[in-house]
Amino acid sequence: MAGKVTFREERCKGCALCVEACPKGIIQLSKRFNAGGFNPAECVNEEACIACGFCARMCPDAVIEVHRVDR
């Protein structure tokens, strides 16, 4: 069982609440700027994702979608 986590990057405000929430520590803010002028969050190691959904739960802007991939 693993997770698939997708970000609607243009909606991200770079608040980093997801970063803090991830028990696996696999989310970071990228150095890129999105259209809003923010550094959007991204998952740097999706392999490690356990699909706990914590990141999505803490995201104030509904940027994140989490799927459980049952392999």
Added chain:
Amino acid sequence: MAGKVTFREERCKGCALCVEACPKGIIQLSKRFNAGGFNPAECVNEEACIACGFCARMCPDAVIEVHRVDR
């Protein structure tokens, strides 16, 4: 020890709350009408008054003054 109870009759509205309050049952509404058109209260047996002040305490219109007479 006895009481002296005086009524400012023209202020009385004849509500009879003093009548009800008197433990000695010595207050009545008179048959007279005062200027306000009410039957004013009066003490019909001042001798029996014990100066408890209950009548004055219950009077909404501050009609009654009670004195204790120490004879």
Added chain:
Amino acid sequence: MSEPKLMKGNEAIAEAAIQAGCRYFFGYPITPQNELPEYMARRLPEVGGVYLQAESEVSAINMVYGAAGAGGRVMTSSSSPGISLMQEGISYLAGAELPCVLVNIVRGGPGLGGIHAAQSDYFQATKGGGHGDYRLLVLAPGSVQETVDLLQEAFDLADKYRNPVMLLGDAVLGQMMEAVRLPRDLDEPLPPPPPPESKVWATTGAVNRSRNVINSLYIEPERLEKHNWHIQEKYRRMEAEEVRYEAVQVDDAGTVVVAYGTTARIARTAVDEARRQGLKAGLFRPISLYPFPYQALREAAGRARRVLVVEMSCGQMLDDVRLAVGERCPVEFYGRPGGNIPTPQEVLDRIAGKGGEAK
């Protein structure tokens, strides 16, 4: 039409509103209009409606906002201080374009003032006591019967323009009993009013349509300006289509008395008496205070020697009369503020050129 009944103005208003389809009433007690909500409290549940005593006038007007936005035919009533408290809410209703009927049974002011009849809320009603560029459509009946007659119209106009309509009465109209004929007898069954969903813009639930929003906020000045001109366009239409007045013997009148509501009844008697005494007087009675009958009054004044404005106030409609009359003839004023009702004799004296501006 019902057979004539002797009814108190406040109660007649309530019954006429119900017969006009009003099913929701939110209000707060205040003298001299209490019989109106009390009647509603008895009668609305009988016809499947809702009476709710709000915790304040501020709350009442916002309940009206919610109910109007939800598509209900809704009304509130109050008297001067209570209407002042509603000013923010009234501005919101106008801004969000919500239809409703507001009744002000005016009493003497300012402040706590008194509880007797006055007409000193004219400015507030007609110029907008709340903030922003908006208007109420203001109707001022002169008798209990006319009040009843105007109510169906008031609700329909509110819907037509999606704007609050105010019925401006006073303590005399509210408290007096007069003979009145209602559209229906009290025991006749009433047809059910149209369902909320019949107002397609109302927030009744987004079933098979995109969502509806009731709102008066336009954060971009451009949008807000556009919205403002859109609302103004409605007011221009009202000015073209909704002017109402009565003119009695003004064609050959040397003195045209201008008065509305209760004062007009008194002026009418004075004018009749003046005619009897050979004085050529006439009565011009605005029924819609906004839109004000400028044009008709201008014409009437054009033929007159002078215009006499009579109000139970220190002079408020006076401004509108002056705007209408311009310099066609002098405009004089007789006012009784604070709950005193002018007598026909007082008005007659002024018609005859006796007595001063005020008592």
Added chain:
Amino acid sequence: MSEPKLMKGNEAIAEAAIQAGCRYFFGYPITPQNELPEYMARRLPEVGGVYLQAESEVSAINMVYGAAGAGGRVMTSSSSPGISLMQEGISYLAGAELPCVLVNIVRGGPGLGGIHAAQSDYFQATKGGGHGDYRLLVLAPGSVQETVDLLQEAFDLADKYRNPVMLLGDAVLGQMMEAVRLPRDLDEPLPPPPPPESKVWATTGAVNRSRNVINSLYIEPERLEKHNWHIQEKYRRMEAEEVRYEAVQVDDAGTVVVAYGTTARIARTAVDEARRQGLKAGLFRPISLYPFPYQALREAAGRARRVLVVEMSCGQMLDDVRLAVGERCPVEFYGRPGGNIPTPQEVLDRIAGKGGEAK
């Protein structure tokens, strides 16, 4: 006089009020005037005054009532929706004849509207948005400096007439920084304001005198009427003594532009430019909106070919201008409601006879 400082309008108002002896401020936050209460919150405790954030505007105006009645030099400020909520309280203040200063930093309406500058509360301010026959003395400064200059006067006039005085600004005046000279530098010590007891009618405790009562209730119509005429008499005095305006190049003007506050600044630039282009334009700027400078404007209009009213509204002062001008010459209007500020070019176009009534 302080040396010139760059100050935000809202803060300059607050400081000027304090320098004018104001020691009590009750208010509730609302954009675009928040810097005013925030300044008061910082500064009043330093000078022994009281800043209190009320739970609402309704409460704030009633705290003002209590403080004014107790003899305090007191003020509140808000913006349009908040001022609407104060209407009952304002009517009470006028009815009970209490002196205080009310600041309205007007924003776009109606309803929640917007937060940008507008002038659409003119009717509410000048005709009385509350119930009953009362007036506020309304001052409309055109710059931050003038705002500061008018404040001492505002408090003094309030005391002189025992009537609330309203300072009618707008978001531009409140939010902008301009160079301003205050009566005193910020670090200069302030003289203590006169004690509450110096107002002999105030409820400061009935020591060696019969008790004082602050009240607006007169249950007998006769008493209430008398009270009303008494108040009116004050307004007649204001109309005689307190009219303020500025007239620039109106003597030979073909087009007299009438504008107040922020709009007048813009009109001034447009008028100057028009002169440069050979168009004979002038500016008439009412400073006191109530009492309105009818007479002076009438005279100015008597010499002009036309009058052009410019407002950040759909046309409210327009009525007063029409009352003043009568049929001396045509009155035209250019309005930008909802937070858009007209540009000098737009006004110039209308002076030159181009463009329509609104954008």
Added chain:
Amino acid sequence: MTTVVAQRPKSLSDVVMNYCPGCTHGIIHRLVAEAIDALDARERTIGVASVGCSVFAYNYFECDMQQASHGRAPAVATGIKRVLPDRLVFTYQGDGDLASIGAAEIVHAAARGENITVIFVNNANYGMTGGQMAPTTLLGQKTTTTPLGRDPKTDGFPIRMAEMLATLQGPAYIARVSVHSPQAVKQAGDAIKKAFRLQAEGKGFTLIEVLSTCPTNWGLAPNQALKWLVENLIPFYPLGEFKKEEGGA
């Protein structure tokens, strides 16, 4: 030798009060005046009359008085107190005034611990305007706007203000008393005196809720009204002290 047992307090003006015969508003007025006299504070007391049957209270107390708009007496009192912190300031408010239109003002004056005394006269209806439902009207009670009796489904539940306000930190003293008997009147007077005393000591917000009658609108003779109060109001509005000398200080 005679000693005075009861007489008109100095702080009660020597005028006829316009209350209906037997209305206990009059008793409560006297108790307030006695409390002011007890502190010898008539000259440094400012009272605030509200809108209700007691609107003319500004004529009945022999101290400086202000008349406040409906429901806003606590705000008016706050304005006064902030200008004159060393004076005693009290409001006299009905249940419609305090618990309905003035709910925000009383909650916030209490939360602020505003150093004033509130006399809250609960007669379970709007007396002045002819007997409409008040927030304090009991379930089932008939009023002119609950002609079939108050129904919680449409008209909501009555509010126990003393209990509600006692959850706040600001109040120093909150009590509910009644005036249905000489004993009750004595206790009510003591509570009111205590409230004024605490204010004088700067302890913060004090409120005394007084259960009162409205013979006219209840449609009962004055003595019957007292009985109705005892049998109906007290069970729902228990007497007692709900908050004592904390907060505020």
Added chain:
Amino acid sequence: MTTVVAQRPKSLSDVVMNYCPGCTHGIIHRLVAEAIDALDARERTIGVASVGCSVFAYNYFECDMQQASHGRAPAVATGIKRVLPDRLVFTYQGDGDLASIGAAEIVHAAARGENITVIFVNNANYGMTGGQMAPTTLLGQKTTTTPLGRDPKTDGFPIRMAEMLATLQGPAYIARVSVHSPQAVKQAGDAIKKAFRLQAEGKGFTLIEVLSTCPTNWGLAPNQALKWLVENLIPFYPLGEFKKEEGGA
């Protein structure tokens, strides 16, 4: 095979919300939308936006919406509910809106047992207008109108609304939750769902107080703001259920 763990709820409009980065208003919006979805009630829900940072909520919920004047959302919701008793009606209000200017409206909607759901977002200040003191501001907390920190002597004490309203008979359910962690968010969501469900069952007034952050006006980074909430707000505003399914029915 993949299963959805988290995605944008249907009842949340697909638009950018104007909240500051990291402001938890957004989380609370999502929870409300999820609660509506859980009842499959988008088409029969009417929401009421109040005045505060969440004023644009009328653009963020994909159901019919009304925008109410400052503090009056409970009155507006009452008006809606009385016309449409079989719809779900909720308000979304800040602490300035609900506890300050709207104190009377919330007390009375609660006392009436009005069958609506109130989402009460407590961020201990006025976010929208730039961070002034709110009734919920903690003692000592600095805001733009308490520059030296809130002082009870002049500024009064903070109000615990959930506790205060729980003294009333009308409410069916009152709870306080927080959104400082994924676990807290889960509990908050459950409480909100419960409130909507009770409304659907006609149980009466329900209110969920949600402790929320205001990174901008608190002057803290979003994660620091969550920490401040845990360390300062929760101790004064304990989480829990204060009223459960009585009254109102």
Added chain:
Amino acid sequence: MRHEVIMAGFGGQGMMLAGQLLAYAGMLEGKYVSWYPSYGPEMRGGTANCTVVVADEPVASPVVSRASAVIAMNRPSLERFEGTLAPGGVLVYNSTLIEQGPTRTDIKAVPVPANALADELGDKRVANMVVLGALLAVTGVAKPESVVASLRKTLPERRQNLIPLNEQALAKGAEAAQGAAAKA
């Protein structure tokens, strides 16, 4: 024809209702009518009064400053309204409660022992109809039959049985008035 009648007494003495019946009667006779109550805090003092206008022409103001007739059911009412009577006006007063009649001499005073007569009829509550009967007899504002017709229209079914009693009261009042007038 224009009658302007003020009817005053304690709350509970039935003056408001009597006034309404009088107005109703006028309406049934095809007249213009109005009824106007006193209201508000002045009631707190315990008196209640109303003004009834019955006229051939539309009623301008239902509030009058000079009355053509006054009914006073108690002393405070007499004191308050005696002065508002036009010269030559009619004052019907309840002589059971008011021992001393009016001081004015330019009016027509009609003492009617209303409570006593009502007691004779066995129902205290009809004292109001007694004075109304007296008023009708002296002034002719409306016919007693019209008042009875009004009662028929306005009383609920279950109280229609009270009509004969009220009729008697009206008659008794008329009688008393004629007696008083004869004496005067």
Added chain:
Amino acid sequence: MRHEVIMAGFGGQGMMLAGQLLAYAGMLEGKYVSWYPSYGPEMRGGTANCTVVVADEPVASPVVSRASAVIAMNRPSLERFEGTLAPGGVLVYNSTLIEQGPTRTDIKAVPVPANALADELGDKRVANMVVLGALLAVTGVAKPESVVASLRKTLPERRQNLIPLNEQALAKGAEAAQGAAAKA
């Protein structure tokens, strides 16, 4: 002479303060000046901007629809205000954060790596002074000395020590602008 400058960036990038200093400087030079902020919910998006007018004649409106110069500290600001520049106007933009410059060709674009230069000076916070220096150099709205004088008047005692740093930042911005201008 009339300069109408819009200065925009994220909240925290110091544009509001820089605008105030510019207005103050103009005032010290005897000009008519105004400063006007953006305010309200638009701030919630995270951008903050203000408008400064410095002119020889009284300022009519402190709000301008066409700017003579714009400072854009980040991309959203550039996008929002590029269009408001009058033809021939000056656009100073923070090239550290804005990779792609303006699309318009009828204006004078002045890229200034403000954050980078501020870093060079050892204090991120002076990026605002860097762009202000650039603006002054290109437009001559006010003299840098006047800005420094303004700092002297407005900074509290304990922060007067920051003045040299700010002076350097102004100079560095001017330099960068001249370089950019040379390149263009």
